[in-house]
Amino acid sequence: MQTITTDAYSMPAHIRWTRAVRALARVLAHPDETDQVLVFSTYANAGTAANRLDRFYDDPRGQDLFARRRAIDSHTVDLDRLAALPDDTLGHAYARFMKSHGLTPDVFDGPPADVADPRAAYVIQRMRQTHDLWHVVTHAETDPAGEVALQAFTYAQVGAPSSAILAALGTLKTIRHDARIVRDVAAMLRLGNRANRLVLFAWEDHWQTPLAEVRRLLGLPESPRTIGGYTDLKFQAA
Numbered sequence: 001m002q003t004i005t006t007d008a009y010s011m012p013a014h015i016r017w018t019r020a021v022r023a024l025a026r027v028l029a030h031p032d033e034t035d036q037v038l039v040f041s042t043y044a045n046a047g048t049a050a051n052r053l054d055r056f057y058d059d060p061r062g063q064d065l066f067a068r069r070r071a072i073d074s075h076t077v078d079l080d081r082l083a084a085l086p087d088d089t090l091g092h093a094y095a096r097f098m099k100s101h102g103l104t105p106d107v108f109d110g111p112p113a114d115v116a117d118p119r120a121a122y123v124i125q126r127m128r129q130t131h132d133l134w135h136v137v138t139h140a141e142t143d144p145a146g147e148v149a150l151q152a153f154t155y156a157q158v159g160a161p162s163s164a165i166l167a168a169l170g171t172l173k174t175i176r177h178d179a180r181i182v183r184d185v186a187a188m189l190r191l192g193n194r195a196n197r198l199v200l201f202a203w204e205d206h207w208q209t210p211l212a213e214v215r216r217l218l219g220l221p222e223s224p225r226t227i228g229g230y231t232d233l234k235f236q237a238a
Contacts, residue, residue, distance in 0.1 A: 007114065007115065007116040007117075008042050008043050008046040008114050008115060009046045009049065009115060009116065009117060009120065010116070011043075011046070013047055016043045016044075016046055016047060017043070017044070019039070019043045020039075020040050020043035020044040020162075023036045023037075023039040023040035023043065024036075024040045024044075024165070024169075027040060028169070028173075037166070038108075038112075038128070040162060040166075041160070041162035041163075042112060042114055042115065042124070044160075044161050044162040044165065045160045045161055045162050046115075048159075048160075048161060049120055051159075052123070052158055052159060052160065053119060053120055053123060056123050056199065056200070057119060059197075059200055061200040061201075061202070062123075062199075062200055064202075065122075065126065065200070065202065066119065066122050069122070070126075070202065070204055071125075071126075071129060072105055072129040072130060072133075072203065072204065073105045073106050073129065074104065074105050074106045076105075076204065077105040079095045079098055079099060079104075079105070080095075082094060082095035082207055083095035083096065083099065085207065085208060086208075088210045088211060088212070089207065089208050089209060089210060089211060090133075090136070090137075090203070090206050090207055090208075090209050090210070090211050090214045091207030091208060093136050093211045094132070094133060094136050094207075097132060097135065097136050098132060101132075101142060103132060105129070107132075108125065108128035108129055108131075112124050112125060123199070126199065127158075127199060130198070130199070130201075130203060133198075133203050134150060134153070134154070134198055135150065136211070137198070137211070137214060137215055137218060137220055138150065138153060138188070138191070138220065138224060138227060139224040139225065139226050139227055140153070140188070140227040140228055141226060141227060141228035141229035142228075143228050143229055143230070143231050144170065144174060144228070144231040145174055145178065145180070145181050145184060145227075145228035145229065145230055145231040146184075146227050146228025146229060147170070147228070148166070148167055148170030148171060148174060148181060148184075148185060148228075149167075149181070149184040149185050149187070149188040149227045149228055150188065150227070151163045151164075151166040151167040151170065152167040152171075152185045152186075152188045152189040152192065153188040153189065153191060153192035154192065155167055155189070155192070156188075156189050156190075156191070156192025156193045157192045157195070157197060157198060157199065158199060167185060167189075171185050174231055177231060178230055178231060180230060181231075184227050184228060187227070188227060191220065191221075194219060195218055195219040195220050196217070196218050196219040198218060201217075201218060
């Protein structure tokens with residue numbers, strides 16, 4: 001299994017992309033190896049990360065998140081306590097989502113060891129730790145179609161090349177089995193362009209906030225339709 005053994009940000013482009021393509025091929029051949037999605041994303045995004053980091057840290061909200069090292073993990077999140085919150089709250093919806101999918105807040109445990117810059121490592125880890133919250137607020141399912149559509153939303157939000165590639169390849173692979181993927185990807189791309197920047201949102205301050213209000217704050221529909229939910233794992237592309 002391929003792992004990253006050096007700082008991806010200091011590699012020559014041809015080496016990074018060779019490793020990125022190798023990881024992507026592994027993902028397409030073995031969709032259950034989700035760790036290779038992270039390997040692919042790190043290598044594919046490293047060469048264009050500077051602008052995205054500037055956007056994050058030029059914003060006072062990004063500066064505050066980093067200064068306080070805000071994190072969503074088992075040290076800061078008690079799913080049982082969140083599940084006890086009123087049904088309409090963000091915290092309850094997140095806990096229900098995690099429990100129903102057999103997930104824990106430590107699904108991405110620890111900062112990425114392959115990124116030496118602590119500022120870049122924090123943003124990457126923040127994106128990974130909040131990924132499931134993006135599912136909750138957009139109502140994107142975790143089946144392949146939902147994940148592919150969420151990649152389109154993510155690309156619109158942050159401009160990461162890996163998200164564009166995964167969304168495009170996932171659409172091409174899934175459309176052979178269900179053409180609804182085109183509708184969902186297009187809708188999520190538009191939504192990501194219109195919405196406020198989820199990467200800067202302080203989720204930890206809103207566990208008790210009604211989910212509909214959180215969606216309003218993020219510029220999302222209060223009652224979104226379900227995205228995905230109609231493809232089988234064997235068609236997964238991301």
